[in-house]
Amino acid sequence: MTGDVTTRASHLEHHFHDAEQQRGAAKLGxxxxxxxxxxxxxxxxxxxxxxxxxxxxxxxxxxxxxSVPMGGLNTAVLITSSLTMALAxxxxxxxxxxxxxxxxxxxxxxxxxxxxxxxxEYSHKFHLxxxxxxxxxxxxxxxxxxxxxxxxxxxxxxxxxxxxxxxxIITWILLRARQGRYHAAYYTPVENVGLYWHLVDLIxxxxxxxxxxxx
Amino acid sequence: MSTRTDALAPPHLEAPAPTEGESYLAAKGVxxxxxxxxxxxxxxxxxxxxxxxxMVGGILALLIRxxxxxxxxxxxxxxxxxxxxxxxxxxxxxxxxxPSIPAALGNFFxxxxxxxxxxxxxxxxxxxxxxxxxxxxxxLYSIVAGTMDTGWTFYTPYSTQTKAAVVSATFGVFILGxxxxxxxxxxxxxxxxxxxxxxTWNRMPxxxxxxxxxxxxxxxxxxxxxxxLLLLIVERTLGIGIFDPAMGGDPVLYQHFFWFYSHPAVYIxxxxxxxxxxxxxxxxxxxxxFGYKAIALSSVAIAIISFLVWGHHMFVSGQSELAAMIFSxxxxxxxxxxxxxxxxxxxxxxxxxxxxNTPMLYGLGFIFLFTIGGLTGIFxxxxxxxxxxxxxxxxxxxxxxxxxxxxxxxxIGGLHHWWPKMTGRMFSERWGKIAFVLVFIGFxxxxxxxxxxxxxxxxxxxxxxxxxFTLWHVLSSIGSQILxxxxxxxxxxxxxxxxxxxxxxxxxWGGVSLEWHTAxxxxxxxxAEQPVVTHGPYDFDEIQREEAP
Numbered sequence: 001m002t003g004d005v006t007t008r009a010s011h012l013e014h015h016f017h018d019a020e021q022q023r024g025a026a027k028l029g030x031x032x033x034x035x036x037x038x039x040x041x042x043x044x045x046x047x048x049x050x051x052x053x054x055x056x057x058x059x060x061x062x063x064x065x066x067s068v069p070m071g072g073l074n075t076a077v078l079i080t081s082s083l084t085m086a087l088a089x090x091x092x093x094x095x096x097x098x099x100x101x102x103x104x105x106x107x108x109x110x111x112x113x114x115x116x117x118x119x120x121e122y123s124h125k126f127h128l129x130x131x132x133x134x135x136x137x138x139x140x141x142x143x144x145x146x147x148x149x150x151x152x153x154x155x156x157x158x159x160x161x162x163x164x165x166x167x168x169i170i171t172w173i174l175l176r177a178r179q180g181r182y183h184a185a186y187y188t189p190v191e192n193v194g195l196y197w198h199l200v201d202l203i204x205x206x207x208x209x210x211x212x213x214x215x
Numbered sequence: 216m217s218t219r220t221d222a223l224a225p226p227h228l229e230a231p232a233p234t235e236g237e238s239y240l241a242a243k244g245v246x247x248x249x250x251x252x253x254x255x256x257x258x259x260x261x262x263x264x265x266x267x268x269x270m271v272g273g274i275l276a277l278l279i280r281x282x283x284x285x286x287x288x289x290x291x292x293x294x295x296x297x298x299x300x301x302x303x304x305x306x307x308x309x310x311x312x313x314p315s316i317p318a319a320l321g322n323f324f325x326x327x328x329x330x331x332x333x334x335x336x337x338x339x340x341x342x343x344x345x346x347x348x349x350x351x352x353x354x355l356y357s358i359v360a361g362t363m364d365t366g367w368t369f370y371t372p373y374s375t376q377t378k379a380a381v382v383s384a385t386f387g388v389f390i391l392g393x394x395x396x397x398x399x400x401x402x403x404x405x406x407x408x409x410x411x412x413x414x415t416w417n418r419m420p421x422x423x424x425x426x427x428x429x430x431x432x433x434x435x436x437x438x439x440x441x442x443x444l445l446l447l448i449v450e451r452t453l454g455i456g457i458f459d460p461a462m463g464g465d466p467v468l469y470q471h472f473f474w475f476y477s478h479p480a481v482y483i484x485x486x487x488x489x490x491x492x493x494x495x496x497x498x499x500x501x502x503x504x505f506g507y508k509a510i511a512l513s514s515v516a517i518a519i520i521s522f523l524v525w526g527h528h529m530f531v532s533g534q535s536e537l538a539a540m541i542f543s544x545x546x547x548x549x550x551x552x553x554x555x556x557x558x559x560x561x562x563x564x565x566x567x568x569x570x571x572n573t574p575m576l577y578g579l580g581f582i583f584l585f586t587i588g589g590l591t592g593i594f595x596x597x598x599x600x601x602x603x604x605x606x607x608x609x610x611x612x613x614x615x616x617x618x619x620x621x622x623x624x625x626x627i628g629g630l631h632h633w634w635p636k637m638t639g640r641m642f643s644e645r646w647g648k649i650a651f652v653l654v655f656i657g658f659x660x661x662x663x664x665x666x667x668x669x670x671x672x673x674x675x676x677x678x679x680x681x682x683x684f685t686l687w688h689v690l691s692s693i694g695s696q697i698l699x700x701x702x703x704x705x706x707x708x709x710x711x712x713x714x715x716x717x718x719x720x721x722x723x724w725g726g727v728s729l730e731w732h733t734a735x736x737x738x739x740x741x742x743a744e745q746p747v748v749t750h751g752p753y754d755f756d757e758i759q760r761e762e763a764p
Contacts, residue, residue: 013337014333015331015333015409021409024408025335025404025407025409028404028407028408029335029339029401029404032400032434033400035434036396036434036437036438039435039438039439040438040441041442042438042439043438043439043442043443043472044442044446046472047457050457054465132453133449133453133456134453135453135454146454146455146462146463147457147462147464150449150454150455150457151457154445154446154455
């Protein structure tokens, strides 16, 4: 109970009694952080809902300019990356460092693919002048198309920022995993990065139908 | 219970409790502070920063009141006046009150009260402070260097059109939000995972309960502010047409977004104050708190309801009548858990042995001032009355009674209550009482006059006013000077006590909760041995029984 003089693992920080307490704290902290992320995006979804309610015709017309194959491809890419992330956590639990590193690399690669596809989509939009707000120059969509593309770029842009943040922390645990720091007794960081990555994936799973598919 | 450790030795010890380890104040040097992960040092750094901003915001308020001494604008131009009240509001809200009690006193005492060595994530705690400093610098720079005349609410469409530095100011607030969220996450996890053995939920001090409820609001509401400000920034830079009516947006939508955070934020400010008052009232009347569970759970109830009342800021903004009625009803509903607290405090005082020392004076002052602040909130929550009082000085008076008469008074009371523990020094009780009297009189003179001004139709935020309002404005300005003098006296005697104050005993007030049972000032690891809790935080009988041989 006092948890002081007994042999303490190197990953156990001084203010925790034992690894279980540390793990519990880290996971709870992560879940709360995810809740803040959901509320953050919740505001965006509300803005989307309000704008869609104001300009239903425009949204229907404008969404046709988004590329469903591209969005669909990205959805598949992200879901696959969630799978490899989940497998990476499993590998860490089994102390299989080689697997862990490989799976994290694949996850990172898929995240990169997502961004490349997004880049292609964005540049196409830029080319057509389908830009947010007052930079919108395209013709041929009735109503308030600049609002739709404003919402589109803000939502996918912020999601993209989260993908980049995810890539940074995946790289971080990848480097540490290569040093063999994660094993059956200690894999909380991998698990937490995994949780974050699944959330990023999940947000996209809502963004894709709302922006690309809903008629 | 034979497992009782030294850390739980009886109170009233004159010598420090037998503890191992150095005082948390022992290490010297700027770096040992700026990069400390010790929650106590982080709390002290927050305290210093917060008091600094309180002083800056306060001096601005005194200047504003000085300008309002006469009906015509003579000290400042209208633009300067707008800038000053914006600066006053933004500093007081974002840099002072929101972090005040949780980040300073909460950081210091939450782990101590739970019997923990530190908060769950010390590194994140330090990051929270650094982010706070960064956000404060961005916010202040943009207001001081640029202009800023939107008020602290950044209402659209004005904020999307004005030439003021809205983007960088809101970005500063955006950064500050992270600091608040980090503190909130830390506190929730600490309460859930770091409690000492025997520290059940119903043995937690009420300050911990209140801070916990606050943390829940911080975590759930602040992200919404973040996205609101981000959308505002995007609206200004790209004109995406969400909030700006000229681009097809809806300014009322902005108000919904803004108040969805900013009303709960009001409870981020007041809930920890309730926690402090619960501590002060019970300890300084040497009587077990009346209705422990009711007070604890009413904090949680307030936290929940606080998310459902934002529309009462928008009664005249053009929301639907049905929505306004529902929001009005829910606003009244907040009064119920709040009244439960006030009645419980009064019932605690009944037949208690009340010590009229400085912390308790603030505790009692709080009950008086907060009751006025709370009840005038009912006026404003009433639809028909609000139409007349909206945007008048009545509103200004109301929220100053709640924010300053409530939160700031509780904060100062808590500061006195825990000052001996934090610094190891006693402050001058006599000067404490003198300052309290000045603060109390000055405060009431300043803001009660404003209730009268408001009911007579004086609109808020005006640089000049009609001559018929002069008397009450003059009274208010005189009051503000008295209040300012009182606050500066507090600053001086507290600073003086650091150097010349008597050494503080371990437990000067005879408290039962754990923070009183470690060394004064606490050692770096808080407790020499893991404390084991065997009774509630206000079982004064228990302690008296222990004292008997």
